[in-house]
Amino acid sequence: MPVTLPPASPAPERPDPASLRPAAGPAADAGPERTDAVGRVGRRPSPFIVAVACTVSLLGLLPLGYVIVTGILTGWPELSALVFRPRVGELLVNTVGLVLITVPLCAAIGVGAAWLVGRTSLPGARVFAVLLAAPLAVPAFVNSYGWVSAIPSLNGLWSGVLIATLSYFPLVYLPCAAALRRLDPTVEEAAGSLGSGAWGVFFRVILPQLRLPILGGSLLVGLHLLAEYGAFAMVRFDTFTTAIVEQYRSTFNGPAANALAGVLVLCCLFLLVGESGARGRARYARIGSGVARPAPRRSLGRFTPLGYLVLGGLFVLSIGVPFTSVLRWLVQGGPAVWADGVVGEAFLQTVGYGLIGAVATCLLAFPIAFLAVRYPSRLARGLESVNYLTSSLPGIVTALALVTVSIRFVQPLYQSVVLVIATYLLMFLPRALVNLRAGLAQVPVGLEEAARSLGKHPIGAFLSVTARFFAPSALAAGALVFLGIVTELTATLLLAPNGTRTLAIQFWSKVNDINYVGAAPYALLMIALSLPVTYLLFARSRLTSVS
């Protein structure tokens, strides 16, 4: 699950302060039509929109419900025998160790890199600002392939940590870099004038203000670590997810796989609760009028070479190594590896799934975003959080749930394109939601009302006014879902209809036959499809609008 939520809003499930107000909600608006101070229309939302939002969110509860129900059906004696065994202990130690080592590493690297590119006068810092976002375009399992090609003996915990850190540090780096740009430099100057040195300012003023992006980014890193399969399978490091996939390969969807999935879900919930508990209640926004000016950049002096070493080193390790490996295999394979016709077919299928999935996800996320912005209420917030919860579950759990449910209860959907798209929807909905929500919130509702008062039909008014304003957000939302789908491996392996070959599936099939040459075209195409989206992600993280 190479998920990347929009980094500029690392704590999306937090309701914005305005929606906490007892504003117009469906329950409290028997009165005549009115608009409150922030421009929310106080009528009831259309029942159709509520119905769609509720249906999508209920569907979102399916994977969690599946884990709970199969747990109950399995019965405690068998379940406890499957959970309390040494193998699960091993997996727990591995998984927890991976998270405890990798998350702080990613946080340290992310913050350090953000400070180097954002606050120092290193020549070329702005170029590095873009380059360090690029690892997001390399799926973790492709990164792993690159590293294993370079150093075949890589295996175990530390190899897993190395690859995961290099793949995921941008998840902390991007939001931190964005937040750093928005910090009010006067606070730092005040600290300086009171006698704090450069280090003092960094640790006592800057770092505390980065708390939210660090926590949000770290949560994403943690969830990725729990969900990733391919990257760790390649370096023979067993986590809950790799073990579930192995159980699946041995038993399809036996009770042991489901028991492991239950433990994995608990790990995810633990991370979610931990993050929201650590977030605290302090407010970080600038208070008062005026516009914050950009902070001055600091010269590194004699540490300049060290700064370059860090940034350059990061780039070489995270992008250089996988790229070199892919290119080396491509050169070795020559034109022959492209010639079998499957490459083109896989490319088209992948793009097709990506496009359909992105459009479907945005369309179905829209009602939830619309309710959250225009009709904030307990219901709207509940619907939102359900979807964040579901997307936090590893793809393998969602896929297992949908395979089992469809095979038992909705046979026509089983092994269908619809089911694959539905899984993508559940996995990637929040990416769309965050962006659509932010985009909608920026549209002054008064304009739409003006259009209506001039005789436009409500839907026409929405399309000709609001939709235009928030088109860029919708594009970003779709692009992020697209990125997720293009690089999705685990769930696609389980759900693909007969004859489906996506880039990720073909790549994985070649890698399993240790045909690294044959895998290279697929790796290259996945990176090529991801790069533009990653750049978009970077560009949007520079905007000051969101969160």
Add this chain to the structure above:
Amino acid sequence: MIAGIAGVTVLGATACSGNGAASGPEASSGGKPSGSITVYNAQHEELTQAWADEFTKETGVKVTLRNGDDSELGNQLVQEGSASKADVFLTENSPAISLVDNAGLFTAVDADTLAQVPAQFQPSSGNWTGIAARSTVFAYNPALLTEDQLPASLLDLADPSWKGRWAASPSGADFQAIVSAMLAVKGESATTAWLTAMKSNTVVYKGNSTVMKAINAGEIPGGVIYHYYWFGDQAGTGENSDSTKLHYFKNQDPGAFLSLSGGGVLKSSPNPVAAQAFLAFITGKAGQTILQTGTSFEYPIADGVSANPALLPISDLDAPKIDPSKLNSTKVTDLMTQAGLL
């Protein structure tokens, strides 16, 4: 994608017409194969693709593969039951196909097809047939193990002296089939003890190719794999096997297990005529010759086609005699889960 959706629709359409048109055994042997079939394929994709391409060329029947692992697809078929979209199931090993057979999901294989396959490569049930075979071997790195240090039996690898010195891919159906042979030959308690010892002795890799690659690189002295990985790599670049040798256990040892790959036609097949024709093709001269001359290096077993001359003849393997119907994949997965290998 569009093509994908269209493909699904076409399959759906043929599924309906197939069900109506072809019923009863005489239809399956008499009619001319047409339309399309879906093959649940646990065999190596390249091999089955070669079979499918040749079959399509001969008959015009379109073949769609769903690729997966033995146990995954076997269990999947059992869960899908009569609603399965599969026409044919091909495995690498016998346990998974026996699983589907025991669930009563296969229709009898055409008598003409069975006539092509020697009795020793057929299950006692007659509901599926052997299509190819592969031999268990111990691959080793001569720089790390001399010939006199080689294990005489697969059971010897449970000895503490082998701790950390041999590799396997226990999550793969191949290795699980070898364990099922041990279960059949040596019984449950001996197998459980061996698996427990294996848990502490074995270095676990994912996939036989990866095991061989590690032995070749000197990461580990030896490992249990199937023969054809080695011959395939030797026929190619040899980059993952040049520093390794093969050791055959022989003596009807569980480690000399000759694993039978199987093929069967689903009772629920929407297109049984084409499905039976595909199985007949694979076990016939043309299909078996692809095994003999192709790059798979698996053993042909039917229609008098001899093995690739590079391979040790089947008769020299001295494999234990086991009824492939008796190999139990579920029991093996349970035992391996208990031993902490899964």
